Amino acid sequence: MIRKALAPIAALAAVTSLFFSQGAHAESGWHLLNMRQGVTAISREIYSLHMLIFWVCVVIGIVVFSVMIWSIVTFRKSKGAVPDTTMVHNTKVEIIWTAIPVAILVAMAVPAAKTLVQIEDTRNTELTIKVTGFQWGWQYDYLENGVRFFSRLERKADAARQLGSGVDPNTIPNYLLDVDNPLVVPAGTKVRLLITAADVIHAWWVPDFGMKKDAIPGFVNEMWFNVDEDKTGIYRGQCTELCGRDHAFMPIVVDVRSKEDFQTWLKATAEAQKQAAAPQPAATAHAG
Amino acid sequence: MAQHAPAAAHAHDDHHDHKPHGWRRWVFATNHKDIGTMYLVFAGIMFFVGGLMAMVIRLELFKPGMQFVDPLLFNSMTTMHALFMIFGAVMPAWTGLANWQIPMQIGAPDMALPRLNNFSFWILPFASAILLLTLLVPGGGPAGGWTLYPPLALQTADAFPMTIFAIHLMGVSSILGSINVIVTIMNMRAPGLSLLRMPLFVWSWLITAYLLIAVMPVLAGAVTMLLTDHYFGTTFFTAAGGGDPVMYQHIFWFFGHPEVYILILPAFGVVSEIIPAFARKPIFGYEAMVYAIASIAFLSFIVWAHHMFTVGMPLAGQIFFMLSTMLIAIPTGVKVFNWSATMWKSSMTFEPPMLFALAFLFLFTIGGFSGLMLAIAPADFQYHDTYFVVAHFHYVLVPGAVFSILGAVYYWLPKWTSKMYDHKLAKVHFWLSAIFVNVLFFPQHFLGLAGMPRRIPDYATQFTDWNMVSSIGAFGFGLSQLLFPYIIWKCVRSGAPAPARAWEGAHGLEWELPSPLPYHTWETPPSAAVIARGAEH
Numbered sequence A: 001m002i003r004k005a006l007a008p009i010a011a012l013a014a015v016t017s018l019f020f021s022q023g024a025h026a027e028s029g030w031h032l033l034n035m036r037q038g039v040t041a042i043s044r045e046i047y048s049l050h051m052l053i054f055w056v057c058v059v060i061g062i063v064v065f066s067v068m069i070w071s072i073v074t075f076r077k078s079k080g081a082v083p084d085t086t087m088v089h090n091t092k093v094e095i096i097w098t099a100i101p102v103a104i105l106v107a108m109a110v111p112a113a114k115t116l117v118q119i120e121d122t123r124n125t126e127l128t129i130k131v132t133g134f135q136w137g138w139q140y141d142y143l144e145n146g147v148r149f150f151s152r153l154e155r156k157a158d159a160a161r162q163l164g165s166g167v168d169p170n171t172i173p174n175y176l177l178d179v180d181n182p183l184v185v186p187a188g189t190k191v192r193l194l195i196t197a198a199d200v201i202h203a204w205w206v207p208d209f210g211m212k213k214d215a216i217p218g219f220v221n222e223m224w225f226n227v228d229e230d231k232t233g234i235y236r237g238q239c240t241e242l243c244g245r246d247h248a249f250m251p252i253v254v255d256v257r258s259k260e261d262f263q264t265w266l267k268a269t270a271e272a273q274k275q276a277a278a279p280q281p282a283a284t285a286h287a288g
Numbered sequence B: 001m002a003q004h005a006p007a008a009a010h011a012h013d014d015h016h017d018h019k020p021h022g023w024r025r026w027v028f029a030t031n032h033k034d035i036g037t038m039y040l041v042f043a044g045i046m047f048f049v050g051g052l053m054a055m056v057i058r059l060e061l062f063k064p065g066m067q068f069v070d071p072l073l074f075n076s077m078t079t080m081h082a083l084f085m086i087f088g089a090v091m092p093a094w095t096g097l098a099n100w101q102i103p104m105q106i107g108a109p110d111m112a113l114p115r116l117n118n119f120s121f122w123i124l125p126f127a128s129a130i131l132l133l134t135l136l137v138p139g140g141g142p143a144g145g146w147t148l149y150p151p152l153a154l155q156t157a158d159a160f161p162m163t164i165f166a167i168h169l170m171g172v173s174s175i176l177g178s179i180n181v182i183v184t185i186m187n188m189r190a191p192g193l194s195l196l197r198m199p200l201f202v203w204s205w206l207i208t209a210y211l212l213i214a215v216m217p218v219l220a221g222a223v224t225m226l227l228t229d230h231y232f233g234t235t236f237f238t239a240a241g242g243g244d245p246v247m248y249q250h251i252f253w254f255f256g257h258p259e260v261y262i263l264i265l266p267a268f269g270v271v272s273e274i275i276p277a278f279a280r281k282p283i284f285g286y287e288a289m290v291y292a293i294a295s296i297a298f299l300s301f302i303v304w305a306h307h308m309f310t311v312g313m314p315l316a317g318q319i320f321f322m323l324s325t326m327l328i329a330i331p332t333g334v335k336v337f338n339w340s341a342t343m344w345k346s347s348m349t350f351e352p353p354m355l356f357a358l359a360f361l362f363l364f365t366i367g368g369f370s371g372l373m374l375a376i377a378p379a380d381f382q383y384h385d386t387y388f389v390v391a392h393f394h395y396v397l398v399p400g401a402v403f404s405i406l407g408a409v410y411y412w413l414p415k416w417t418s419k420m421y422d423h424k425l426a427k428v429h430f431w432l433s434a435i436f437v438n439v440l441f442f443p444q445h446f447l448g449l450a451g452m453p454r455r456i457p458d459y460a461t462q463f464t465d466w467n468m469v470s471s472i473g474a475f476g477f478g479l480s481q482l483l484f485p486y487i488i489w490k491c492v493r494s495g496a497p498a499p500a501r502a503w504e505g506a507h508g509l510e511w512e513l514p515s516p517l518p519y520h521t522w523e524t525p526p527s528a529a530v531i532a533r534g535a536e537h
């Protein structure tokens, strides 16, 4: 409902964004100026709340700033303005400008609270993955399927990001946003993450999913997402709670696949991990 | 004026009264003006120390890749930049302004507790020195963020006890300073100057002082628990021993949220002094302004968890903290509307203090808007710990708190020195600051919304452009601040004499005092007529 009401405003915003991106290089665009809409129902809900409150601020800003600018331009001593020193108080006006913000806030609070209720509705999840943050990477554990692996910054980027490495980050695709083993999840599935940490606090965030949650040692936080059936692909994020020296270097990559592809991947990985774990006579096999 | 002729005649007494000279004047200072000056000079030095750290941060972030500093040093730069700016620059600057202004504005001879005043100042240089020296100890400075969240903070090496000791000292200093402010305001107002006739700067400081006394001990408790967790085997915040790392965050932000109002409430007071003076019109809604400050102060105690929406709070907790946070917009709005109404049908001139106050009005309001956006809990899941937050709090703290401090100094400097500074140069300082502060911080909104986390020394390449813009703004802003000490130095050295009422529209008891100021501010309380003239808001 909010989204429909915002359609004309969004169009205006798109035009504004075009204006802003003039002159910047090709990579720039709307997504580099504003929050992304994301690929889940919740992320779009959050996006429309964000746009709603943004436009509320813009409208209030236009009104308030216009009054200020009008005053600055008009009521100048150099223009012979004479101050009205009796104007020190006006109960009616003061009640109005207290009441209007109250009304706006109530109007904002209702949809925001509704979204919160949806976000916290963790019923009927279909797949549970335990996510453990550590200094500095992530461990993913498919609790029902026995698949588990570590996920760390991809090597080329890791070499390039060393102090004075001499490597131009622009030559590395997805610099700092690529990992060795991405988290793989099915689209169109309510995936539950149980988030915790092994050492210090981290936070798991993929902007396209709309949610971020702290990974806290000793706590298991719960968070879910459900990527649209047709939005398979790679989504990237980062740790968003300062966690020490390499906080900037523990990205999150989620590979969203169709349900069938996911099942195929899950079976193959489970099999491979079982084999790797089994005692082998000759060589000690270690994957990754 | 006539009744002050004797005070002016006394001025020559300065040379043979009990006023100490040389270094003793400063080390043993008990005079509120001398202590105020020391606070302000100290704050100025810390502003440049913290600013230098910001320059290191923006230099490293100028382009992707690690060029200049190790990530750990980068983290300690962000941590210490915050600690120095908050505890070293902004809070002492407010205390310095309180020291100078409160006795003058309430008709008192000095602060109520002059030796305590001396003590609370002299703690600060030691505290800051300890904090700064952490950069040299094994393991480097504190690097876990100024919030010192455990368990990360517990990984700090030798800097850890030093940081906590420094925070304790700074806390002691602000509590003592606050006690002094409260005692002075409550007991030393001139007869007839009732609370609701006090200037708004005094009001804002009275409320700030109560906030400080309420929350600094909470911070002290939190960091002491960190200390015992680290060295004495307690596990307040260590999950492995049955402790709770999130409890630290609750305790910290119970201090931390009122703390941000401690930084901004005196700014409200200053702006409420400057705008009426240059609009030549009394403040609109004086009582509403007082009540708005008081309600903001009260609300600041019940909103703390909006800093922690992502820790995994129950739904009811999230909704409560979202609503209470949104409520803050109401008294804050009242203040902005009242300032605007003060300018309506006024007669304005645009001297440097007024320029800073007007920039405050526009840019603080922008910071207020992003604050309102951050209050929306679901949206905060996206904003949290990104550059959007960095942009938000820098908008309220730099063009908010810092600009109003600069404005306050430009407003009262002619009173303090009885000389006028170079207006042209001060206007250059203003315009450079106002332009660069936006170049510096506005793009950070875009960076945050596009997904750049805060507190990272290196970033994905799509964030390059706006980081470059932001860094250029930072260098420009940093350099333009060098004008400020020069303008003051030049004013003290060779400023033209300023009249006792330095600004045509300035009201308040401080402008009723002769210039140069007598050594003891109001040796006899101002008469009812002077109060009536001075206290008309």
Ligand SMILES: [Cu+2]
Binding pocket: A133, A134, A136, A201, A202, A203, A239, A240, A241, A242, A243, A247, A250
């Ligand atoms: Cu992390």
